[in-house]
């Protein structure tokens with residue numbers, strides 16, 4: 001086992017070519033083994049194995065800085081940089097992160113999880129290096145999907161003008177999570193050389209080198225000159241960036257050779273490598289979409305497993321049905337077709353579907369344009385990724401009170417993806433924006449009712465739901481809903497729990513067998529049901545609010561502000577996430593630790609003098 005001899009990147013420097021090839025295979029096996037037990041970003045990491053071995057062979061991390069965009073493809077990097085003994089803990093409770101993370105290792109140049117940041121970060125590092133008179137390499141590694149992000153394209157524009165010594169590597173597997181989209185991607189697909197030209201180049205090189213290495217280098221230079229002439233419109237030339245490639249991203253010796261050739265080049269260079277997402281593991285090669293982020297599986301007999309009927313699926317079914325009735329409905333996703341439950345919708349209504357690529361800002365403003373011209377856009381977007389569209393929501397949508405529905409998925413703590421992916425800020429950053437309304441359905445039926453009503457009401461409306469399963473609503477059923485009105489789910493004689501979204505289940509659990517405790521589905525946050533709130537306060541009920549969101553600025557804050565405006569001071573406790581980031585791990589454990597679960601609710605009630613059976617708090 002070569003991997004036994006490798007603990008740090010410098011251990012690669014002495015390996016032979018055969019040992020490096022063997023190491024790549026061993027890395028692949030280890031990634032499959034651990035993803036089989038933990039789940040994780042399997043296909044992306046398999047596709048980047050040779051690249052990562054070559055990078056650590058040619059460069060000297062941590063002195064040289066390797067920046068992995070998104071960071072989900074860096075499993076081999078983690079194993080090679082002192083974490084092979086803990087790699088099996090990846091994405092687990094107390095284990096290492098599923099993305100690169102600065103606080104986890106000196107070899108992790110950036111903390112990521114959101115796409116398209118690597119090039120701007122690399123530019124910043126290169127400028128810092130040059131300003132401080134230091135000398136090391138900065139390498140930004142970005143996928144074709146992440147390159148669809150505006151941040152990445154804008155960074156290229158700055159890099160091309162500033163021209164720092166910087167190496168960028170485009171890891172082009174023609175895949176985002178779904179098939180990749182965008183004009184640049186098309187360009188590479190159609191215009192740039194692909195497999196057949198790769199093979200021709202390789203064959204030509206072997207023939208020419210067989211005749212005379214000198215002849216080969218002459219032809220190679222002529223080819224480069226021709227490429228320059230033929231490919232002047234190559235966008236990277238337009239950006240003032242040297243373009244090299246495309247080369248085979250799985251040819252380990254070839255990658256090492258080319259990296260050594262271009263390593264010392266001055267100015268910005270982009271090396272375009274062509275890889276296969278899922279490389280080396282049949283099922284992942286055949287279906288890189290499912291195997292992008294599978295749950296655990298049997299490595300000997302890998303089979304797709306259903307993750308159950310999710311809120312995303314409920315949303316997808318609802319808009320698919322709605323589209324038949326509402327011809328102006330148009331659904332947009334920023335590169336998350338599968339995650340947002342839109343596969344079926346995209347197949348049944350392709351003419352009213354747009355995948356913008358990984359650019360949530362563009363997606364939001366495209367929705368604004370559609371609304372201005374008579375469509376009814378629904379933007380399906382993860383809470384965490386919606387952070388990328390904050391100004392667009394204000395500037396392009398809310399000021400003119402445009403009719404855009406935000407189907408905000410992954411609201412709350414998400415589990416394995418950790419701090420970069422928790423959807424725990426959206427209430428705070430949305431509720432202060434005039435015209436924006438915010439709701440959270442308790443089940444799939446209420447989601448349908450809210451979607452339908454939101455499209456009728458118009459204006460910017462966010463409907464948020466968690467990364468969780470939900471009971472499927474019967475097809476064709478579209479209940480009405482009294483917009484802005486909360487729903488009493490359980491009467492109480494002394495106290496009421498006001499729950500927003502996912503924590504409703506904890507409220508019902510806490511109130512079970514307690515006639516003195518009532519439960520309210522506080523499904524509207526903006527507008528808040530001030531009428532019901534006032535009545536509860538005036539009748540002297542004790543109140544507890546709970547939400548899967550930062551306490552600061554969340555649902556509870558809105559309730560406190562409303563009570564203040566009403567001049568009322570009931571006995572109230574606000575339960576929400578504390579002012580910290582929650583890393584990857586078990587959602588129930590984090591909810592318990594955050595104090596938003598049933599035990600915390602009972603403890604809060606007990607703290608207000610209500611005799612409740614306090615559940616034994618697990619430590």
Ligand SMILES: Cc1ncc(C[n+]2csc(CCOP(=O)(O)OP(=O)(O)O)c2C)c(N)n1
Pocket residue numbers: 044047070072073113114115142143144145146147173175176177277334335336358385388
């Ligand atoms: C801002 C943002 N939006 C969406 C995502 C979800 N996401 C994670 S990886 C990915 C696809 C990345 O494609 P690519 O960069 O080509 O990497 P590959 O998986 O193909 O190796 C997407 C859309 C994200 N991480 N960040």
Ligand SMILES: CC(=O)[C@@H](O)[C@H](O)COP(=O)(O)O
Pocket residue numbers: 041070072113114177293339410414417467
């Ligand atoms: C790396 C990335 O951002 C996505 O793959 C994300 O992990 C998907 O999250 P879900 O698994 O919740 O769809």
Ligand SMILES: [Mg+2]
Pocket residue numbers: 143144145146171172173174175176180
């Ligand atoms: Mg890709």
